[in-house]
Amino acid sequence: MRPAEEALEALARAAAEETGSSAAAAREMAAELYTALLGCCGQGGAGGGELARLIAAAPQAPRWGSAPQVACPGVEGAFTHQACRTLYPGGEVSFYPEFADVFEAVEEGRVDVGVLPIENSTAGSVLDVYTLLGEHRFFIVDATSLPIEHCLLAPQGAALDGVRQVYSHPQALGQCRHYLAAHPGWESSSFSNTAAAAKYVKGEGDRAKAAIASALCAQLYDLQVLEQGIEDASGNRTRFIAVAKEPVILPQADRVSILAVLPHRKGSLFSFLARFAAAGLNLCKIESRPIPGRRFEFVFYLDFEGSVRGEKTLALLSSLEGQVERLAFLGNYPDR
Numbered sequence: 001m002r003p004a005e006e007a008l009e010a011l012a013r014a015a016a017e018e019t020g021s022s023a024a025a026a027r028e029m030a031a032e033l034y035t036a037l038l039g040c041c042g043q044g045g046a047g048g049g050e051l052a053r054l055i056a057a058a059p060q061a062p063r064w065g066s067a068p069q070v071a072c073p074g075v076e077g078a079f080t081h082q083a084c085r086t087l088y089p090g091g092e093v094s095f096y097p098e099f100a101d102v103f104e105a106v107e108e109g110r111v112d113v114g115v116l117p118i119e120n121s122t123a124g125s126v127l128d129v130y131t132l133l134g135e136h137r138f139f140i141v142d143a144t145s146l147p148i149e150h151c152l153l154a155p156q157g158a159a160l161d162g163v164r165q166v167y168s169h170p171q172a173l174g175q176c177r178h179y180l181a182a183h184p185g186w187e188s189s190s191f192s193n194t195a196a197a198a199k200y201v202k203g204e205g206d207r208a209k210a211a212i213a214s215a216l217c218a219q220l221y222d223l224q225v226l227e228q229g230i231e232d233a234s235g236n237r238t239r240f241i242a243v244a245k246e247p248v249i250l251p252q253a254d255r256v257s258i259l260a261v262l263p264h265r266k267g268s269l270f271s272f273l274a275r276f277a278a279a280g281l282n283l284c285k286i287e288s289r290p291i292p293g294r295r296f297e298f299v300f301y302l303d304f305e306g307s308v309r310g311e312k313t314l315a316l317l318s319s320l321e322g323q324v325e326r327l328a329f330l331g332n333y334p335d336r
């Protein structure tokens with residue numbers, strides 16, 4: 001037996017004893033791990049493919065300069081609007097009702113970039129945005145995270161004990177779950193956007209109707225702040241991404257996003273993740289979305305710290321290409 005085979009056999013025997021699984025199953029798992037480690041060392045991968053060419057050709061500065069056309073979901077005063085201003089202070093913002101409309105505006109070239117919420121520190125991932133990322137061939141070109149403070153807003157003259165209905169985006173309702181649970185008499189309704197909910201409540205002029213939105217929306221839509229800071233967790237934050245049709249890798253890019261569809265067999269996620277661990281790359285996010293029409297099979301979205309201009313990272317991604325069913329580079333951008 002060669003040393004590598006001996007080591008594999010010993011690993012399989014130890015794993016079988018430790019876990020009580022069959023020797024054959026443990027051997028199969030050990031072989032998977034071995035293949036994964038080989039991939040990390042730059043062997044066994046397809047290498048130097050389409051991905052490396054795409055990354056090498058990506059510009060370090062956007063073609064739109066400092067004044068892009070920016071698509072934002074919702075209306076003026078939305079949290080995402082604040083993210084647009086932070087990311088593109090010189091940009092021209094246009095509003096679209098739904099996340100899907102923002103993707104369409106980017107797809108059709110009506111705007112240079114679209115800004116979208118992607119995850120919140122309390123309520124978790126914005127799943128619709130992940131689904132849309134999988135449906136479009138876009139690139140994440142920048143990102144930022146903002147503190148999110150929610151207020152209960154109602155028409156002037158309203159009182160807390162008169163509130164019956166509360167409107168907001170499901171993410172905002174999710175971030176105020178405890179506050180809403182403490183008011184069982186209120187009916188919560190989903191709205192396309194926090195600021196759109198505030199605008200709706202203003203339009204209705206009904207003192208029984210309130211919205212969960214930012215303090216800025218109280219000013220913009222002449223509403224009364226019934227309560228401030230109603231989010232469940234202090235330090236509540238949302239991360240926002242900017243997407244474009246062409247990749248841009250800014251010089252300060254330090255977070256990489258990829259999408260992968262893995263072979264539907266035992267240990268394939270395990271060996272995929274093992275490669276990142278063995279390459280010393282720090283994973284900061286993993287999300288999965290179902291593949292419609294394929295029974296309980298998933299697209300995985302992974303974020304890790306690093307730069308694809310670094311040799312080690314590029315080698316790892318290239319080695320994965322061709323070994324998984326689908327691998328897409330979603331972007332390398334600053335994580336501000």
Ligand SMILES: O=C(O)C(=O)C[C@]1(C(=O)O)C=C[C@@H](O)C=C1
Nearest residue numbers: 078079080117169171193194238
């Ligand atoms: O931008 C807004 O105001 C939204 O309604 C969207 C959104 C989100 O989907 O995460 C943005 C930030 C907050 O986390 C709550 C809601």
